[in-house]
Amino acid sequence: xxxxxxxxxxxxxGLKDRQYSSVELVTACLDQIRMRNQNLNAFxxxxxxxxxxxxxxxxxxxxxxxxxxxxxxxxxxxxxFSTKGVKTTAASKVxxxxxxxxxxxxxxxxxxxxxxxxxxxNLDAWAHGSSxxxxxxxAVKNPWNEEYVPGGSSSGSAVSVTSGMxxxxxxxxxxxxxxxxxxFTNIVGLKPTYGRVSRYGIIAxxxxxxxxxxxxxxxxxxxxxxxxxxGKDSFDATTPPEIVPDxxxxxxxxxxxxxxxxxxxxIEGIEPEIFNNFKSSLKILGxxxxxxxxxxxxxxxxxxxxxxxxxxxxxxxxxxxxxxxxYGNDRASFGNEAKRRIMLGTxxxxxxxxxxxxxxxxxVRTLIIQDFENAYKxxxxxxxPVSPTVVWKIGEKVNDPLKMYxxxxxxxxxxxxxxxxxxxxxxFIQGLPVGIQFLGPKFSEELLFRIGHxxxxxxxxxxxxxxxx
Amino acid sequence: MKKRxxxxxxxxxxxxxxxxxxxxxxxxxCLTDYFGQKPNxxxxxxxxxxxxxxPVPNQQAIEWCVQIGLALNCQIPLFAKFDRKNYFYPDLSxxxxxxxxxxxxxxxxxxxxKGKKFGITRVHMEEDTGKLTxxxxxxxxxxxxSGVPLVEIVxxxxxxxxxxxxxxxxxxxxxxxxxxxxxxxxxxxQMRLEPNISITLNSNSKILPKYKVEVKNINSxxxxxxxxxxxxxxxxxxxxxxxxxxQETRGWDEEKNGTVSQRVKEEANDYRYFPEPDxxxxxxxxxxxxxxxxxxxxxxxxxxxxxxxxxxxxMYDAEILVxxxxxxxxxxxxxxxxxxxxxxxxxxxxxxxxxxSIDEILPAKLIEDILTANKTEExxxxxxxxxxxxxxxxxxxxTAEFKNGKENVIQFAIxxxxxxxxxxxxxxxxxxxxxxxxx
Numbered sequence: 051x052x053x054x055x056x057x058x059x060x061x062x063x064g065l066k067d068r069q070y071s072s073v074e075l076v077t078a079c080l081d082q083i084r085m086r087n088q089n090l091n092a093f094x095x096x097x098x099x100x101x102x103x104x105x106x107x108x109x110x111x112x113x114x115x116x117x118x119x120x121x122x123x124x125x126x127x128x129x130x131f132s133t134k135g136v137k138t139t140a141a142s143k144v145x146x147x148x149x150x151x152x153x154x155x156x157x158x159x160x161x162x163x164x165x166x167x168x169x170x171x172n173l174d175a176w177a178h179g180s181s182x183x184x185x186x187x188x189a190v191k192n193p194w195n196e197e198y199v200p201g202g203s204s205s206g207s208a209v210s211v212t213s214g215m216x217x218x219x220x221x222x223x224x225x226x227x228x229x230x231x232x233x234f235t236n237i238v239g240l241k242p243t244y245g246r247v248s249r250y251g252i253i254a255x256x257x258x259x260x261x262x263x264x265x266x267x268x269x270x271x272x273x274x275x276x277x278x279x280x281g282k283d284s285f286d287a288t289t290p291p292e293i294v295p296d297x298x299x300x301x302x303x304x305x306x307x308x309x310x311x312x313x314x315x316x317i318e319g320i321e322p323e324i325f326n327n328f329k330s331s332l333k334i335l336g337x338x339x340x341x342x343x344x345x346x347x348x349x350x351x352x353x354x355x356x357x358x359x360x361x362x363x364x365x366x367x368x369x370x371x372x373x374x375x376x377y378g379n380d381r382a383s384f385g386n387e388a389k390r391r392i393m394l395g396t397x398x399x400x401x402x403x404x405x406x407x408x409x410x411x412x413x414v415r416t417l418i419i420q421d422f423e424n425a426y427k428x429x430x431x432x433x434x435p436v437s438p439t440v441v442w443k444i445g446e447k448v449n450d451p452l453k454m455y456x457x458x459x460x461x462x463x464x465x466x467x468x469x470x471x472x473x474x475x476x477x478f479i480q481g482l483p484v485g486i487q488f489l490g491p492k493f494s495e496e497l498l499f500r501i502g503h504x505x506x507x508x509x510x511x512x513x514x515x516x517x518x519x
Numbered sequence: 520m521k522k523r524x525x526x527x528x529x530x531x532x533x534x535x536x537x538x539x540x541x542x543x544x545x546x547x548x549c550l551t552d553y554f555g556q557k558p559n560x561x562x563x564x565x566x567x568x569x570x571x572x573x574p575v576p577n578q579q580a581i582e583w584c585v586q587i588g589l590a591l592n593c594q595i596p597l598f599a600k601f602d603r604k605n606y607f608y609p610d611l612s613x614x615x616x617x618x619x620x621x622x623x624x625x626x627x628x629x630x631x632x633k634g635k636k637f638g639i640t641r642v643h644m645e646e647d648t649g650k651l652t653x654x655x656x657x658x659x660x661x662x663x664x665s666g667v668p669l670v671e672i673v674x675x676x677x678x679x680x681x682x683x684x685x686x687x688x689x690x691x692x693x694x695x696x697x698x699x700x701x702x703x704x705x706x707x708x709q710m711r712l713e714p715n716i717s718i719t720l721n722s723n724s725k726i727l728p729k730y731k732v733e734v735k736n737i738n739s740x741x742x743x744x745x746x747x748x749x750x751x752x753x754x755x756x757x758x759x760x761x762x763x764x765x766q767e768t769r770g771w772d773e774e775k776n777g778t779v780s781q782r783v784k785e786e787a788n789d790y791r792y793f794p795e796p797d798x799x800x801x802x803x804x805x806x807x808x809x810x811x812x813x814x815x816x817x818x819x820x821x822x823x824x825x826x827x828x829x830x831x832x833x834m835y836d837a838e839i840l841v842x843x844x845x846x847x848x849x850x851x852x853x854x855x856x857x858x859x860x861x862x863x864x865x866x867x868x869x870x871x872x873x874x875x876s877i878d879e880i881l882p883a884k885l886i887e888d889i890l891t892a893n894k895t896e897e898x899x900x901x902x903x904x905x906x907x908x909x910x911x912x913x914x915x916x917x918t919a920e921f922k923n924g925k926e927n928v929i930q931f932a933i934x935x936x937x938x939x940x941x942x943x944x945x946x947x948x949x950x951x952x953x954x955x956x957x958x
Contacts, residue, residue, distance in 0.1 A: 131571075132569075132570065132571045138570070140570070145570070148570070150564075150569065150570070150571070151564065151569070152564050152569070154571060249571075249573060250571065250572070250573050251564075251571040251572070252571050253570040253571045254570075254571065256796075257796035257797050258796035284575065285573060285575060286573050286575070286797075287573065287574065287575045287576060287797060287798050287799060288573075288796075288797065288798075288799060363793060364793075364796060366605075366791075367603055367605055367614070367615055367791070367793070369614075370605060370607065370613065370614020370615055371568045371570070371612065371613045371614045372570075372614075373607070373609075373614065375609055375660075376567070376568075376612070376660075377569070396791065399605070399791035399792075399793055400789055400791060401789045401791075404791075404792075404793070408793055
C-alpha cells in the first residue's frame with residue numbers, strides 16, 4: 051500500500067516502528083497532490099517547503115521518542131482556517147492575497163500535536179454551497195468520477211483525503227458541509243456538537259450554526275483527531291467547559307442493545323436508490339445488535355426554511371467586515387452566491403421584517419431542538435441518509451439555487467439543533483459513494499464513534515479507494 | 520409673522536457614554552490605556568476585526584455595568600444578552616458594533632438631585648470604535664480605542680433646562696468615580712454627552728414633539744449648558760415663525776459658540792439588530808446581583824448625609840468634601856488621626872480653605888499642621904500696642920479709609936503688624952487693638 055493511503059492509526063504505528071519517516075510520508079502526499087491536483091483542484095495553496103520542514107522536525111521528535119497524537123502526520127486544512135503566514139482565501143477573490151497574522155485555535159492544536167499541514171483546500175467560496183462548484187478558484191472534482199461534484203462546501207478537504215493527498219483534513223459544517231462531501235467521497239466526516247471545537251480563527255459563515263470538524267478515512271481516525279481538537283477555548287465564548295473524554299476508548303464496545311431511531315420524515319421523498327441503500331444499512335445495524343425504532347421529528351419540514359433565514363442573516367453581518375479598507379479586495383469581488391445571501395439576510399433583519407422572519411425562524415428553531423430532545427427520550431441515537439439524492443454531475447444544479455439548497459435537507463436540522471452528526475460510508479450506487487449519518491444528543495460524539503466504528507468494521511467500505519492502492 | 524410663544528415646554532433627554540477603566544478591552548486581552556499611545560499599538564485580531572476572530576466578554580466590565588445600574592436604582596433582569604448593531608463606518612472594524620438592544624443589563628432606574636427625580640431608561644454595555652483622523656487628503660484609522668468597554672446611560676426625557684442637565688451629569692460623573700469604574704474625564708473622551716433637545720408648544724401634553732435634535736461633540740459641562748441654551752433659543756425662533764425644527768444631529772462648535780448641523784435624519788437608521796451569536800446570553804442568579812450590590816461603596820448622597828450628621832458639618836462643607844471620594848476618605852482618615860485633638864469642623868475648614876493637596880500631605884501630618892497653626896505665641900500687650908500705633912502712624916491712609924467706611928482696610932493693617940512682629944500670634948488680639956486705636 052502506498053504511504054499516502056494509510057490511515058492515521060496505521061501511519062502512526064509505522065512511524066513509531068521506523069518503517070518510514072514523516073518526510074517520506076509527507077512526500078508521498080505531496081507527490082499525489084502534484085499528480086492529481088491539476089485535475090481535481092482540491093488545493094488552493096500547497097505548502098510544500100513548510101510541510102517538509104515540519105516533517106523533518108517531526109522525525110527528530112520521533113527519534114527522541116516523543117509521543118504526540120499526530121506527530122508527523124500529513125493533514126490538509128480547509129482554506130477558511132486562518133493559518134499564520136499562509137494565505138487564507140475562503141475561496142473568494144476578496145481574500146485572494148490575505149495572509150493571516152495568527153493561527154486558528156484548531157490549527158495551533160494540530161501543530162502542537164505534531165501534525166504537518168500540507169496545504170489549504172478549496173471550498174465553495176465563504177463555505178456557501180453544497181457542491182464545491184462555487185469557488186472563485188474553480189470547481190473541485192470528485193475523484194470517483196471527475197464529471198461529478200464532490201459535495202461541499204468542504205469539497206477540497208474531502209477530496210484530499212479520499213484521493214490520498216492527506217491522511218485527514220479539517221472542515222466546517224454549517225448546514226451539512228462536512229457530512230455531504232464525506233458521503234459523496236466514501237470517507238468519514240464528523241460535525242461535532244456546536245461549541246465542542248473552537249471556532250476561533252475560522253472565517254465565520256453563520257456563527258450560531260458553524261461547527262468545526264474533520265474528514266478521515268476511518269471512524270477510529272476521526273475519534274483520534276477529535277481527541278486533539280475538542281475542548282474549551284478561552285478565545286471562543288461558545289465553547290463550554292464540558293469534559294473531553296478519550297474518544298477512542300469505547301470504540302470496541304459494540305452496539306448490542308442500542309436503540310437507534312429512524313425518523314420517518316427523513317425517508318419521505320428520498321430517491322429510491324438512496325432508500326434501498328439505507329434499508330440495507332439498517333439491516334446491518336440490526337444484525338449488529340441495535341434495535342431499530344421508527345420515530346418522528348415532526349418539525350423537520352421547516353428546517354430548510356428556518357436555515358435559509360437564520361444563516362443568510364448571520365452571513366450578511368459576518369461578511370460586513372470585508373470592506374477592503376484594511377485587508378483584502380473590495381466588495382465588487384464578492385461572487386453572486388455571497389451577494390444573494392447578503393441581500394437575503396439584510397432583508398430579513400430589517401425593521402418591519404425582523405419579527406416575521408428572523409424572530410419566527412428562531413422560534414421554529416426551538417421547536418426543532420425540542421423534536422430532537424423528545425426523540426432522545428426514546429432512542430440513543432438517530433440514523434438517516436446524508437443526501438436525499440445520489441451525487442450529481444458538475445453543472446447540474448448551479449443555475450438553480452433552490453435545488454442546490456435542498457441538497458442539505460437531511461443535514462441542516464442537526465446544525466439548527468447544535469447536535470453532533472457523523473457521516474460514514476454506506477456503499478456505492480453505480481460506482482459512486484453514498485453515506486449515512488448518525489445523530490446523537492449534544493456531546494454524544496463518543497457514542498456516535500462507537501456506532502460508526504462498529505458499522506464500518508462490519509461493512510469495510512472504507513477499504514475502497516478511487517485509485518489503485 | 521412672528522408671534523411670541525407663551526405656552527411651551529423644553530424637553531431634554533440624555534445619552535451618556537462612559538468608558539470603563541478595566542485593564543483589558545471588552546472582548547479581547549488588549550490593554551485599554553490607549554490615550555496618547557502610538558496608533559494601532561494596542562490591537563489584536565479581535566479588535567481589528569480580522570477574519571475568524573471572536574469576542575469573549577470581559578466579566579469585570581459586565582459587573583461594573585451592573586453596578587452602575589444598581590447605583591442608579593435600576594432593575595437588573597436575570598436574563599440579558601448582547602446584540603449586533605449593524606452599520607458601516609471605517610472606524611468600525613467588524614461592520615457591526617456589539618451592543619445591547621432589547622434585553623440590556625439594567626432597566627428603569629432613577630436619580631434624585633436636589634429634590635427632583637429624573638428617570639433612567641436603561642444602562643447597557645457596548646464597545647468603543649476606532650478613531651479616524653484626516654490628514655493631507657488621506658484618512659488614518661487608529662484601532663487602539665476599538666473594543667474599549669463603554670457603558671451607555673439613557674435617561675427619560677425628564678429635563679427641561681440646562682442647569683438640571685449639568686447637575687445630573689456632575690452627579691453621574693461623581694457616582695462612576697465613587698464606584699471606581701471610570702475616571703470619566705471628559706477631555707480624554709472617557710465621558711461623552713449627547714443631549715436630545717426638543718420643544719413642545721403644548722406644555723400640558725404628554726406627547727413628545729415630532730422632532731428632536733441630538734447634539735454631539737460636547738466635551739465639558741460648561742459646553743453642555745451653552746449648547747442646550749443655544750438650542751432652546753434656536754428652536755424657539757423657528758417655532759415662533761410657525762415652522763418645525765428639523766430632526767437632525769448637530770455638533771457643538773466651540774469657535775462659533777453655537778451648534779451646527781451635522782446630519783439631517785430623513786428617517787431612523789436601520790441597524791438590523793439581532794442577538795450576537797458569538798456570545799452566549801448572560802443569566803444571573805438573584806444571589807449574584809445581591810453580591811454585586813453589596814460590593815458597591817457608600818455613594819455621594821449617603822456620604823453627604825452621614826458627614827452632616829456624624830461630623831456636624833454644614834451642608835456646604837460636606838458637599839465640598841464628598842465631591843470626590845478620595846478627598847472624603849482623606850477627611851475621614853484625618854478625623855480618625857486627630858483623636859479628638861482637632862474638631863472635624865476645623866479639619867474640614869483647613870482642607871477646604873487651604874485647598875490641601877491630598878496626594879502630598881498624609882492625614883496625620885495634616886493634623887500636626889493644624890495643631891501648629893493653632894498654636895500662638897505670647898506677646899506683651901504694650902509692646903503690641905506700640906507696634907499698632909506705629910503702623911497706623913506710618914500709614915495714615917488706613918485711618919482715613921476706615922473713617923470712610925472701608926472696613927477691609929483693617930486686613931492691610933493686620934498684615935503690616937504681623938510682618939513687623941514676625942511671630943505667630945492670635946490675629947484676633949491684633950484686630951481688637953487696631954479697632955481700639957482707630958476709635
